[in-house]
Amino acid sequence: MASVRPIIPTDVAYTRTAIALHWLAVALIVIGFTIGLWMVDLPIAPQTIRIYAYHKWIGVTVFLIALARLAWRLAHPVPSFTGLPEWQRRASSASHFLLYLLMLVIPISGWLYSSATGVQVVYLGVIVLPKLVAKNDALAAVLRSVHYTLNFTLLALVLVHAGAALRHHYVERDRVLSRMLPAMPARNEESAR
Amino acid sequence: MKPFRSFVPPLAAMLLAASGGAAAQGVLIDKSEIRFVSKQMGASVEGRFRRWKANVDFRPGDPAKSKANFEIELASIDLASEASEVETRRAVWFDTAKFPVATFASTAVRSTGADRYEVAGTLTIKGCGEGHRRTCRATQGRLGKRRRRGPVHAEATRVQNRRRRLGGHRRHRQ
Numbered sequence: 001m002a003s004v005r006p007i008i009p010t011d012v013a014y015t016r017t018a019i020a021l022h023w024l025a026v027a028l029i030v031i032g033f034t035i036g037l038w039m040v041d042l043p044i045a046p047q048t049i050r051i052y053a054y055h056k057w058i059g060v061t062v063f064l065i066a067l068a069r070l071a072w073r074l075a076h077p078v079p080s081f082t083g084l085p086e087w088q089r090r091a092s093s094a095s096h097f098l099l100y101l102l103m104l105v106i107p108i109s110g111w112l113y114s115s116a117t118g119v120q121v122v123y124l125g126v127i128v129l130p131k132l133v134a135k136n137d138a139l140a141a142v143l144r145s146v147h148y149t150l151n152f153t154l155l156a157l158v159l160v161h162a163g164a165a166l167r168h169h170y171v172e173r174d175r176v177l178s179r180m181l182p183a184m185p186a187r188n189e190e191s192a193r
Numbered sequence: 194m195k196p197f198r199s200f201v202p203p204l205a206a207m208l209l210a211a212s213g214g215a216a217a218q219g220v221l222i223d224k225s226e227i228r229f230v231s232k233q234m235g236a237s238v239e240g241r242f243r244r245w246k247a248n249v250d251f252r253p254g255d256p257a258k259s260k261a262n263f264e265i266e267l268a269s270i271d272l273a274s275e276a277s278e279v280e281t282r283r284a285v286w287f288d289t290a291k292f293p294v295a296t297f298a299s300t301a302v303r304s305t306g307a308d309r310y311e312v313a314g315t316l317t318i319k320g321c322g323e324g325h326r327r328t329c330r331a332t333q334g335r336l337g338k339r340r341r342r343g344p345v346h347a348e349a350t351r352v353q354n355r356r357r358r359l360g361g362h363r364r365h366r367q
Contacts, residue, residue, distance in 0.1 A: 044280040049233045117273040118239030125235050135239045137271075 013179050015076050021069045022180055025062060025103065029158070032058035033151060053125070056114065059107040060123045066103035079179055088164075095161055102154045109147040116140035220247040227265060244269035256310055259302040265295045267318075292319045 118135035
């Protein structure tokens with residue numbers, strides 16, 4: 001990544017790693033969310049159990065990606081974007097903070113929920129995650145609502161996040177979204193300041 | 194992957210009240226549990242039976258004279274979700290309409306060291322079980338430090354082939 005810096009000013013582009021991790025998280029969150037909504041209505045069958053397992057694996061992966069992104073972010077500061085109104089800057093920081101928080105908290109809430117129903121989580125069928133709480137039907141019902149509510153909070157935030165990005169791109173016509181899109185070099189030339 | 198193959202309780206843990214002394218001892222049902230663990234895609238899934246009866250004559254001083262009989266109401270199964278509880282009552286699994294109760298009847302109890310007992314017996318599910326034996330391990334242990342006298346903790350481990358035991362269970366849902 002260091003070799004890229006002379007060509008792409010850091011205040012314009014996210015690093016390729018940051019971009020890749022962002023879009024990987026997007027894909028997994030969309031898939032995991034959709035599977036989650038769908039699987040709860042499936043009849044009990046071996047296939048359903050497999051789908052529940054995949055949903056859990058996706059959740060754990062999203063959690064790990066969020067950690068990786070935070071670590072990467074510490075080492076590679078987010079490219080600054082000048083010229084935004086103060087309220088947008090604050091709204092953006094707040095929503096990014098909440099997005100990261102939810103990417104970490106939602107998988108944990110799912111893990112807690114699974115534990116409370118008495119079902120162990122075995123990541124990728126290999127890594128046994130410890131049970132966080134003992135089997136408890138009342139607690140499981142609460143955690144189910146928590147997991148559900150947090151996910152719809154995430155959905156709302158994602159819509160705001162994506163809506164803001166699209167507005168910047170198509171209405172404001174600035175480079176807020178472009179810095180998170182792949183194929184930066186060509187775009188970068190035109191915007192070099 | 195056959196996640197349902199091990200639905201029948203491979204482990205049943207029974208907590209029996211022990212009041213100490215050599216006299217026969219019964220079971221405190223409300224302080225006891227029959228639990229089991231099954232496997233789904235390598236993940237353990239805990240369950241238990243909510244309603245069961247016990248007729249236990251536990252003689253710590255004379256284990257050979259001890260007896261333990263259990264009647265488990267299979268429809269009272271507690272699993273991860275109500276849907277899976279309903280599933281286990283269907284004819285391909287426990288078939289609780291025809292076979293509402295599973296029984297365990299001890300045939301021999303022996304001490305295997307301090308506070309430990311081995312219980313052999315017959316577990317009958319879906320009407321089959323005669324001639325099959327189960328071994329149990331019983332421990333009179335301390336589950337809580339504040340208890341002066343530990344309850345009895347027993348684990349029943351299935352020793353026979355599950356397939357025979359369950360009869361039609363192989364035809365699980367696709």
